[in-house]
Amino acid sequence: MSSRLKLCVAAAFAVSAAGAQAQYSDNVIKIGVLNDQSGTYSDLAGPGSTVAARMAVEDFGAAKKGMKVEIVVADHQNKPEVGSSIARQWFDVDKVDVIVDVPTSSVALAVNQIAKEKNKVLLVSTGASVDLTGKACTPNTIHWTYDTWSLANGTGTAVVKTGGTTWFFLTADYAFGHSLEKETEAVVLKNGGKVLGRVRHPFPSSDFSSFLLQAQASKAKIIGLANAGADTISAIKQGAEFGIVKGGQQFAGLLVFLTDVHAIGLDKAQGLLLTESFYWDLNDQTRNFSRRFAKLHKGAMPTMGQVGVYSSVLHYLKAVEALKSDADGAKVVAKMKELPTDDVVFGKGLVRQDGRKIHPMYLFEVKKPSESKGEWDYYKLRSTIPADQAFRPEKEGGCPLVKG
Amino acid sequence: MSEVFGIPTQALFGQLLIGLINGSFYALLSLGLAVIFGLLNIINFAHGAQYMMGAFCAWFLLNKLGLSYWWALLLAPLIVGATGVVIERLMLSRLYKLDHLYGFLLTFGLALMIQGLFRHEFGSTGLPYSIPSALEGGQNLGFMFLPNYRAWVIVSSLIVCLGTWFMIEKTKLGSYLRAATENRELVQAFGINTPRMITLTYGFGVALAAFAGVMAAPIYSVSPLMGADLIIVVFAVVVIGGMGSIMGSIVTGFVLGLAEGLTKVFYPEASNVVIFVIMAIVLMIKPAGLFGAEK
Numbered sequence: 001m002s003s004r005l006k007l008c009v010a011a012a013f014a015v016s017a018a019g020a021q022a023q024y025s026d027n028v029i030k031i032g033v034l035n036d037q038s039g040t041y042s043d044l045a046g047p048g049s050t051v052a053a054r055m056a057v058e059d060f061g062a063a064k065k066g067m068k069v070e071i072v073v074a075d076h077q078n079k080p081e082v083g084s085s086i087a088r089q090w091f092d093v094d095k096v097d098v099i100v101d102v103p104t105s106s107v108a109l110a111v112n113q114i115a116k117e118k119n120k121v122l123l124v125s126t127g128a129s130v131d132l133t134g135k136a137c138t139p140n141t142i143h144w145t146y147d148t149w150s151l152a153n154g155t156g157t158a159v160v161k162t163g164g165t166t167w168f169f170l171t172a173d174y175a176f177g178h179s180l181e182k183e184t185e186a187v188v189l190k191n192g193g194k195v196l197g198r199v200r201h202p203f204p205s206s207d208f209s210s211f212l213l214q215a216q217a218s219k220a221k222i223i224g225l226a227n228a229g230a231d232t233i234s235a236i237k238q239g240a241e242f243g244i245v246k247g248g249q250q251f252a253g254l255l256v257f258l259t260d261v262h263a264i265g266l267d268k269a270q271g272l273l274l275t276e277s278f279y280w281d282l283n284d285q286t287r288n289f290s291r292r293f294a295k296l297h298k299g300a301m302p303t304m305g306q307v308g309v310y311s312s313v314l315h316y317l318k319a320v321e322a323l324k325s326d327a328d329g330a331k332v333v334a335k336m337k338e339l340p341t342d343d344v345v346f347g348k349g350l351v352r353q354d355g356r357k358i359h360p361m362y363l364f365e366v367k368k369p370s371e372s373k374g375e376w377d378y379y380k381l382r383s384t385i386p387a388d389q390a391f392r393p394e395k396e397g398g399c400p401l402v403k404g
Numbered sequence: 405m406s407e408v409f410g411i412p413t414q415a416l417f418g419q420l421l422i423g424l425i426n427g428s429f430y431a432l433l434s435l436g437l438a439v440i441f442g443l444l445n446i447i448n449f450a451h452g453a454q455y456m457m458g459a460f461c462a463w464f465l466l467n468k469l470g471l472s473y474w475w476a477l478l479l480a481p482l483i484v485g486a487t488g489v490v491i492e493r494l495m496l497s498r499l500y501k502l503d504h505l506y507g508f509l510l511t512f513g514l515a516l517m518i519q520g521l522f523r524h525e526f527g528s529t530g531l532p533y534s535i536p537s538a539l540e541g542g543q544n545l546g547f548m549f550l551p552n553y554r555a556w557v558i559v560s561s562l563i564v565c566l567g568t569w570f571m572i573e574k575t576k577l578g579s580y581l582r583a584a585t586e587n588r589e590l591v592q593a594f595g596i597n598t599p600r601m602i603t604l605t606y607g608f609g610v611a612l613a614a615f616a617g618v619m620a621a622p623i624y625s626v627s628p629l630m631g632a633d634l635i636i637v638v639f640a641v642v643v644i645g646g647m648g649s650i651m652g653s654i655v656t657g658f659v660l661g662l663a664e665g666l667t668k669v670f671y672p673e674a675s676n677v678v679i680f681v682i683m684a685i686v687l688m689i690k691p692a693g694l695f696g697a698e699k
Contacts, residue, residue: 206624210422210668217412241535260529
């Protein structure tokens with residue numbers, strides 16, 4: 001192809017893309033669900049998050065209100081470079097207005113910068129790093145469901161107060177694991193506990209026996225699992241095999257989802273303390289919602305990450321409806337911070353200036369097999385952490401958006 | 405207590421034993437690959453998927469038919485091996501005259517399809533599978549708590565590996581196999597049905613993978629991706645040992661398990677790359693692998 005011809009083709013593409021933009025931004029709200037569709041985090045987020053996003057669009061009544069909403073899905077494979085290139089493609093070429101979910105903190109932090117650069121919206125549900133509302137906060141991102149601080153605060157405090165004073169960490173070797181370990185260590189030390197050691201395992205890992213032996217040798221009372229998904233499952237299962245619990249040590253799952261407990265089985269998971277912002281069996285509203293969800297998702301109850309996608313998409317649509325525009329990402333997020341949140345999964349809440357969505361967190365204990373009435377009946381509520389104490393105080397995060 | 409580089413020797417023994425357990429899986433899997441490559445000249449990339457199928461087969465036998473682990477140990481390799489025979493007859497047998505790459509692409513494609521199907525059906529977190537009651541509990545060895553099941557893994561994989569080696573290197577059947585590896589046409593001219601032998605060899609290699617899968621089911625979650633992560637490491641083991649070398653793959657499997665175990669003590673962050681580093685070094689010094697014959 002001659003260089004002149006190439007130029008003409010390029011120009012034609014540029015013109016058609018520009019034409020598409022004007023048309024789309026006015027007529028279609030495009031939501032991109034970006035998560036792990038096939039790997040270690042695909043059961044706790046994955047296709048279930050897409051189901052949740054669809055439910056939100058339906059419950060919002062977009063069709064009746066004459067708003068055209070489209071959902072696209074992509075698999076970031078838990079790799080920041082893959083997630084970044086999808087995000088750029090979505091924002092630049094496919095005219096996606098908002099990206100939701102984004103598990104794996106390293107990917108969430110990468111997409112966070114891109115959303116700001118392109119002035120779009122990012123609603124993180126399953127990603128965990130508390131930095132998203134701290135030093136990495138932007139006017140375009142809201143962190144919805146939970147974060148490493150709230151998990152550390154919930155489980156860490158409860159465990160130390162009930163006598164778990166010495167800790168050993170098994171930490172996934174990437175941004176999320178480091179963040180969770182750091183936050184939990186701070187909580188442990190604040191409450192008078194001690195950290196005896198740590199080991200950072202590759203992410204993902206399938207064999208934990210070596211790390212478990214190191215934990216065993218440390219003689220720490222508590223083995224804190226600063227990892228998630230399949231890693232947590234393997235660590236707990238193999239821990240049972242190596243007699244960790246029988247030897248008098250206990251696991252503290254710092255990020256455990258309902259689907260993880262389902263995979264571990266109650267006989268091995270019983271007694272585990274964990275912090276979540278949602279459980280299907282909390283009240284009538286959550287039960288109704290979850291049963292609807294399960295019908296659409298092979299009978300599996302939703303995880304907090306998945307309901308977070310529901311809740312965040314619903315609130316986004318409310319803000320866009322109020323603004324009558326989705327063009328300016330920062331404006332939409334400002335509107336979302338202005339409007340109070342209210343939905344069947346988290347109840348009433350709000351979004352803070354630093355982009356932190358606020359609602360209660362719950363400390364659960366995994367039931368004994370004899371206490372469970374059937375499939376998915378796994379948790380009993382130990383305590384509720386009120387919304388105003390569940391998350392890091394706004395001033396401590398160092399987010400430049402917070403004034404005063 | 406005496407120490408080596410700041411690590412108590414007792415802890416070190418524990419880690420070495422753990423390395424040996426992981427090495428058992430590497431050895432079992434790389435052995436199957438070596439057998440298949442040796443005779444068929446096929447780089448069987450579906451090996452990881454077949455290992456996973458073995459684990460799922462055990463799960464099915466237990467949960468749908470009520471057959472215990474011990475039955476699974478016998479039946480799963482037969483069932484999965486039979487699927488291997490079908491694959492060889494229908495697809496692989498058409499590729500022997502072509503370049504390695506075609507077999508590699510075909511089995512790689514198969515692996516992706518099989519894993520995709522299982523993932524679609526069962527999700528990615530995996531299914532629970534309990535340790536058989538006869539092997540529950542463990543022994544306190546003084547320097548570590550060794551679960552009985554892990555001890556069983558080492559012993560049984562050693563038996564299977566050495567049995568396979570014996571069969572191929574020391575029996576008449578094995579001599580036919582080795583002869584067919586050298587010159588297929590000539591062996592056929594002596595009246596030996598080589599196509600059938602090749603089919604059965606592929607089935608046997610696949611059955612070994614399924615056997616490893618059943619062994620792995622109680623330790624790791626039975627999940628669609630369990631083979632995908634492992635297979636890359638196992639290929640590295642085969643390459644280090646020398647493609648097609650039976651003893652090479654067994655010894656290398658165990659030794660690399662040990663090397664990985666030690667890395668997990670001294671520098672855990674590197675434990676998932678150490679095998680590839682070793683591979684790179686070995687290939688620079690001895691391109692045919694440690695036990696491979698230079699051609």
